[in-house]
Amino acid sequence: MKIAEKIDDMRKLRRRLTEPVGFVPTMGYLHEGHLSLVRKARTENPSAVVSIFVNPMQFGPQEDFVSYPRNTQHDLALLDKAGTDLVFIPQADEVYPQPFSARVEIGKVTERLEGTARPGHFRGVTTVCAKLFNIIQPQRAYFGQKDAQQAIVIKKMVTDLNMNIEIVTLPTVREPDGLALSSRNTYLNPHERQAAVVLYQALSLAQQLYANGEKNAERLRQEIIGLIQQQPLANVDYVSIANAETLDELDTVKPPALVSLAVKIGRTRLIDNIVI
Ligand code: PAF
Numbered sequence: 001m002k003i004a005e006k007i008d009d010m011r012k013l014r015r016r017l018t019e020p021v022g023f024v025p026t027m028g029y030l031h032e033g034h035l036s037l038v039r040k041a042r043t044e045n046p047s048a049v050v051s052i053f054v055n056p057m058q059f060g061p062q063e064d065f066v067s068y069p070r071n072t073q074h075d076l077a078l079l080d081k082a083g084t085d086l087v088f089i090p091q092a093d094e095v096y097p098q099p100f101s102a103r104v105e106i107g108k109v110t111e112r113l114e115g116t117a118r119p120g121h122f123r124g125v126t127t128v129c130a131k132l133f134n135i136i137q138p139q140r141a142y143f144g145q146k147d148a149q150q151a152i153v154i155k156k157m158v159t160d161l162n163m164n165i166e167i168v169t170l171p172t173v174r175e176p177d178g179l180a181l182s183s184r185n186t187y188l189n190p191h192e193r194q195a196a197v198v199l200y201q202a203l204s205l206a207q208q209l210y211a212n213g214e215k216n217a218e219r220l221r222q223e224i225i226g227l228i229q230q231q232p233l234a235n236v237d238y239v240s241i242a243n244a245e246t247l248d249e250l251d252t253v254k255p256p257a258l259v260s261l262a263v264k265i266g267r268t269r270l271i272d273n274i275v276i
Contacts, residue, residue, distance in 0.1 A: 017047035023138030029183040058124025195233040237262035
């Protein structure tokens with residue numbers, strides 16, 4: 001496995017890879033969710049490239065950029081074992097040499113849910129992904145369904161800007177009790193960790209009520225909120241039932257519908273979703 005810290009080195013090493021190239025962008029602190037993307041990239045392409053970059057542009061001023069968990073040596077060992085060919089680990093001034101002024105704005109699908117809760121977040125995600133796509137030139141890029149809106153936003157960027165990349169979305173990887181894997185789960189203390197299962201329980205309840213015939217989206221939202229409110233450590237940020245492509249909120253649930261939520265467990269904000 002080769003490692004590049006500079007864009008020039010990355011480009012040189014990239015040229016030697018067998019096409020097509022599958023690419024997994026990450027912010028490191030890798031878990032089984034990331035590794036499932038890497039393995040898929042490896043099986044669908046002769047070459048797999050991974051980036052590790054905690055992107056300052058996608059964090060708000062009050063968010064956890066500084067405390068975001070990092071463990072590069074451990075990440076590299078996991079990536080090597082998963083069959084990665086090339087890892088790109090740039091420093092912030094390599095990605096954003098000053099003065100840096102470009103921004104990639106995707107519009108409507110970024111202006112709701114996580115986009116409302118985290119202003120500027122998706123501008124940071126799309127700007128860095130556009131840069132990474134330009135540097136790495138993959139034929140396919142892999143994203144987790146856990147960040148469902150991010151995957152939708154990236155697909156829209158690739159379509160609207162005619163980027164010649166197939167975006168592949170893979171299922172959320174969960175703990176045995178249903179909690180979606182996330183690097184931020186590491187912030188949870190043992191009580192909070194137990195409480196955090198309420199996100200998946202609420203999504204499962206919605207799925208079950210829908211299967212039993214409940215199609216009224218507002219009633220489903222209220223059921224989800226009601227269940228989460230029974231958990232004293234949980235605070236609902238939003239609960240959404242929206243069209244899975246446009247992210248328009250629904251009155252009546254019509255597949256494919258994205259049921260997504262953001263909940264604070266103690267001080268840790270977690271997101272999760274299912275598609276009905
Ligand atoms: O999902 C993430 O880890 C990040 O948003 C991404 C796609 C690597 C961009 O920084």
